[in-house]
Amino acid sequence: MSPVGAALWRSLRAHQVYGANTDVGKTIVSTVLCNAIQRQTSQNQAAFLKPVSTGPLDDADDRHIQRHAAGTWTRCLYQFEEPVSPHIAVQQKKTTIPRDDDILASVHKTLSDWAGSGVSFALVETAGGVHSPGPNANSQADLYRPLRLPVVLVADSRLGGISSSISAYESLVVRGYDVHSVLLFRDEYYKNHEYLLNYFQKKSIPLVPLPSPPPKPATWNVDSLARDEEAMAAYYGRVAQKTDIMSLLEQLNAKNAERIDRLESMARRAHATIWYPFTQHHGMEAKDITPIDSAYDDYFQTFAESGLSPHESKLRATFDGSASWWTQGLGHGNPSLALSAAYAAGRYGHVMFPGNIHEPALSLAELLVQSIGNPRLRKVFYTDNGSTGMEVAVKMGLRAACDRYGWDASQEQISILGLKGSYHGDTIGVMDCSEPSTFNQKVEWYRGRGYWFDFPQVKMSQGVWKIEMPAHLHESLGSDLEFSSLDGVFAVENRLQSAAGKRYKEYIRSTIHGLVHKHGMKFGSLIMEPIILGAGGMLFCDPLFQRCLAEVVRGHPELFDPSATRPAQDPAQDPAPEVETAWSGLPIIFDEVFTGLYRLGRKSSASFLNVDADIAVNAKLLTGGLVPLCTTMASDEIFRAFSSPEKSDALLHGHSYTAHAVGCQVAVDSLQTMIRMERSGSWDGYRQDWTPTQTGTPAGSRGDVWSVWSHGLVSDLSHAPSVDGVFAIGTVLSISLKDIQGGGYTSTAARGLQQRLVSTSDGKFNVHSRVLGNVLYLMSSVTSQVEALRSIEGLLREALLSRR
């Protein structure tokens, strides 16, 4: 199954007709419009599509059109005789229920065929109201959303119709539809058209009132049918004479043309006005910018300007293979999240946070504390993005360390202990937490403040999981390590006593000792991204190494200050003394901005290490891919380091929109959804695929490490001639390509693969992917359809494994 692109042609103006309610005259409006098109000029051809129709065949909407808008092409895809909602009609017909994807594909194909056959105006009429269920019982407004056809809304002229019309309009807006016009019958008693004209005028949406149609016959027989036909024919004649439908059609045409013109000019305009993040504009041309009309589920709807035949839609489904910079979890255009955002906006707007509390901020904080699985983390500090959240984490860690060790940070440099290739954001404070690199060294105020360990990296190569040692460890450990399953790599508790475990610890201990005692460095925090260092190049760190780093730091506080010992718990402050919550050696900060909240298949990626951080930062997936929000969680002990009678000792950090209600509400919705998915076993199929078949796997770890990307793909790609290494975990797939130029920013091999994924013009969708040096990675939502993922895997196999 291929995803459907949104539907947009220059020659064919296609609209979806939605009704504010059932029986508001959708088909009459359609007839009026098609009739007008047919009468306009001989070049115009109208077409009418009723995807799903219920009710007696004789009364079917497409037949009505054929009678009263002569010459209009009509089609009905699915017809059910019972005049009930389609979701009930299908049950009564007892035939195979058409799948939503099939309905969408049929609508798209019909419109495409028409576009190729010279049809200039097409209407796709829905059944009932906007939320009337389709055959699979979900709302039509959701069912047809991927097409995102502009809407002709037929409003309700009856008593109560103002309300139902506006609510129907709002339901469409919440789903990202553009309503291009509103039509309704004129009723001089209720005057809904006057009220609604004024209402929609403010939104620049044209509204056209039509004369009331003749009443329907009380009974249907040959005579009444004939009389009705006659009356309707006279009615349509009257409408054509008296109502300025032509000017409405011109407005609809203009809006269609404007939409395409705008899409055509967007790249040029963006090139003139937008300063892009992380982008070298030198040599960049407008054509390098992709206009995105909209997005739904895992797909962008991207504008394809040129090289199209007339029947091809100007919009194309493109798999968002970076999950929009690693933010998407529940799909684009998610109506539940959109409604959550609107609810919080409607209930609060924003509430200034200090001294106040509101439900979304409290709910989210409590949900995180209760569910994150780290008993140390008791306090939640809100900021707006990973970078600011890490700034707060660093301020917390440094203060706690300086406080305990009595250091005066204004007089001496306090440094960070971390890993090479780490990345924590682009504000200058957290840039200083990473070693000098392409990303930061040209920033005028950058001053790297720390020491960063080189570390052993995991990848699959030639069908085997390998841990490649950096030079200094390679010497002493003799060779790289090999594992038959990823579960073996993650059997950290078992591996602690291995030669590697002992060597890692000794190496870490002696390195820190040298830094502190020979070079006089002072360290204020240990910062790690658990398992995967994302922006640094999708580096997969041996979990044992990170675990050892944490153990050495906590087990040897004397390394950092000669007088330090492991602190005893304070039972007065920590009511559950069996749980260790005091930090030792250095405060440990986990940057889970990328790796947390199910990105790697688990709520917290710290669980892979079995290390409870003292401070942890989450963002990205937190809001399911909607708005910026970040939480920095900390232990009570870290919190108390800022407690003093002096206001100036407090953590004097804040942003205007701290804990904004919209973000918190969306985060609660998003987190709860993902937690429910985990509990209900939504990912069990993936887990099964990744369960090692070998014996000797530690009990309890079975299927604990898994990916949405198939194990077979990873294994197969690891044999590909151009592939240096590959891994998948959770929603992430990473492919390192061999590169004669040596990788890094200059790498071209990965860009070549990226190009091949974009230009699959065989009628399937595109894949939008991102490249980091010689690494191409792909990332899905946690809700991605397995068929879509396997289909993308097919593209990868074709690109990397086929002998061409």
Added chain:
Amino acid sequence: MSPVGAALWRSLRAHQVYGANTDVGKTIVSTVLCNAIQRQTSQNQAAFLKPVSTGPLDDADDRHIQRHAAGTWTRCLYQFEEPVSPHIAVQQKKTTIPRDDDILASVHKTLSDWAGSGVSFALVETAGGVHSPGPNANSQADLYRPLRLPVVLVADSRLGGISSSISAYESLVVRGYDVHSVLLFRDEYYKNHEYLLNYFQKKSIPLVPLPSPPPKPATWNVDSLARDEEAMAAYYGRVAQKTDIMSLLEQLNAKNAERIDRLESMARRAHATIWYPFTQHHGMEAKDITPIDSAYDDYFQTFAESGLSPHESKLRATFDGSASWWTQGLGHGNPSLALSAAYAAGRYGHVMFPGNIHEPALSLAELLVQSIGNPRLRKVFYTDNGSTGMEVAVKMGLRAACDRYGWDASQEQISILGLKGSYHGDTIGVMDCSEPSTFNQKVEWYRGRGYWFDFPQVKMSQGVWKIEMPAHLHESLGSDLEFSSLDGVFAVENRLQSAAGKRYKEYIRSTIHGLVHKHGMKFGSLIMEPIILGAGGMLFCDPLFQRCLAEVVRGHPELFDPSATRPAQDPAQDPAPEVETAWSGLPIIFDEVFTGLYRLGRKSSASFLNVDADIAVNAKLLTGGLVPLCTTMASDEIFRAFSSPEKSDALLHGHSYTAHAVGCQVAVDSLQTMIRMERSGSWDGYRQDWTPTQTGTPAGSRGDVWSVWSHGLVSDLSHAPSVDGVFAIGTVLSISLKDIQGGGYTSTAARGLQQRLVSTSDGKFNVHSRVLGNVLYLMSSVTSQVEALRSIEGLLREALLSRR
């Protein structure tokens, strides 16, 4: 007119009955519920309020209740005989139309009286559907929103009713309502109740289907009425026997109790879990935290736990006097902004920005470039908040300067030129742009990098606008300056040639000369908050001083580098050479995060100085008070400083949600609304109030400087014995109090005034205000009601001017 608090009592469970459409059986549902209450126990008393009723008196809903739910107290506030929408009925009645505020106040008073009289259950029934217009033609869902009563939604059991019920539900959600239950009639043919039961179950909203009521008589006469009454009586008896209404009532009661319990526990829970921004938690208690149930317009609905008599609602309207940390522009819970947010969320979610463009990001960038009034600013860089936007601005400015002057910033310190008391955010990079102070000096990595000028400050004292000189200028200028009007202070062009102007320039020039040539400092940018330095203590800088600073920096590039000259325009790059766009001396950065976008009454506060910055940062009001978003705008020349064949020369800065669609869409809506308000003269009344009456005011400046706060108030307060100085501009009012302790963080005088504004328990609303040292400030939206502002002014007068 006082604002109405939201309605919430423990003893009285009050709900609003909304219908999915008209004629869905709202009154029957109300009767069923009231009937059940009345039958429950003798302690229970039901009450029914129909604020606005249309239709024949005999058929009125409250009469129906009286007949069939005997003993229920009923009330109708406004009755219109014509069975049409209230907005049409009022026209036909030709009486005075009740104002929305009056309707709200009456509903609130009725409920309060009932709460005090032992009523345990009350329903407030709306007319028609959720969006059916009230007497003043706006939607009931908006009209009643300030009360935010939990909703009993009566769904539609007819064909099409699934759609209209869900849409009605969504319209309520978008406005921040909580739907506590759904009822509808059972229809075994359409089975809407089955579909909706499943739908609302997923949202944890109980749905109860009721038996279908007997059909209405075809005609109304004495006989049919009697028959109908009998049939209805039998129906209600049947319902009472067969439907489990009691369990629904228990659920409603439980939800009411849960809401109050939660509000009661929120402060304690927040105290346990939340680490507040800018807050010293030492000594802070749960009672210092205010639970905010919701917010609407300019008011929080704050929870008042104790000291209430039974008739008082537990929620109280509290004026958001800090405009929620200076973010609010168009009022809390603004339905238009909420719908804009939902539209973008539904259309896109988030779209990763590099290499892509989407409509909201492009529209906003173009709108800003076209409307901001500074021809230099041509490129828009998006970030998430003022702090990150300023980090970007600093990176831009430093790069441009180092590039031109050939400095190697990795080897030498490049500094910032600024003003004392400036504040640019809490990320460490921009903290370094401010001089050492309480806010930053205890941050371990803070290293102030710059020089900050002391500056002359403006305030009104004893009825006169005074400019107080810092010591070094006081000596040479002899005395403080005085002006009879604020327009005089802002007559910057005229004042340039005054003694003060000449002295300012000379002082600035010689200071910079000394810093560079004696102390060897190198400067990379000039950063200013135009006019008002907000977080630094609402410091009002003499605009002439900031103008002179810009002129000296631009006019004397040789100050910063001996070889520098004013650069000639490059006509190839700048197509309109008559507009100067090249930076000279230093790039000038305006931090308009607080002062921009109408906070001071103008789109850009730079216009007060008539200086076009090279880089400008906007945030806060940008999104009208909904979600974080920031724009850093720059000149093409600054942009080109990052252009090179090397990727690593680019501005490698970005955040995951850069240019998120929700924020951009809301910003477009918000900005366009404010621009429309300015053009349509919405603030002309304020302008008039501030037009100087004196002669000799420079032409063209009349009424150009104005405030929503009345000129009379400012003048009167400036005479108050405890007031040191006062000023108002745009939406900002600032009152400096005399403080024997010397001001600063230890100041208590301002806190005293703050307390007096909170504790006005005379039935009026509270005022939530913020204090900065010895300054208490108040800030409104641009849409605040003038009556509300004048009413707050009354509180200030009482607190500061009455002789008690």
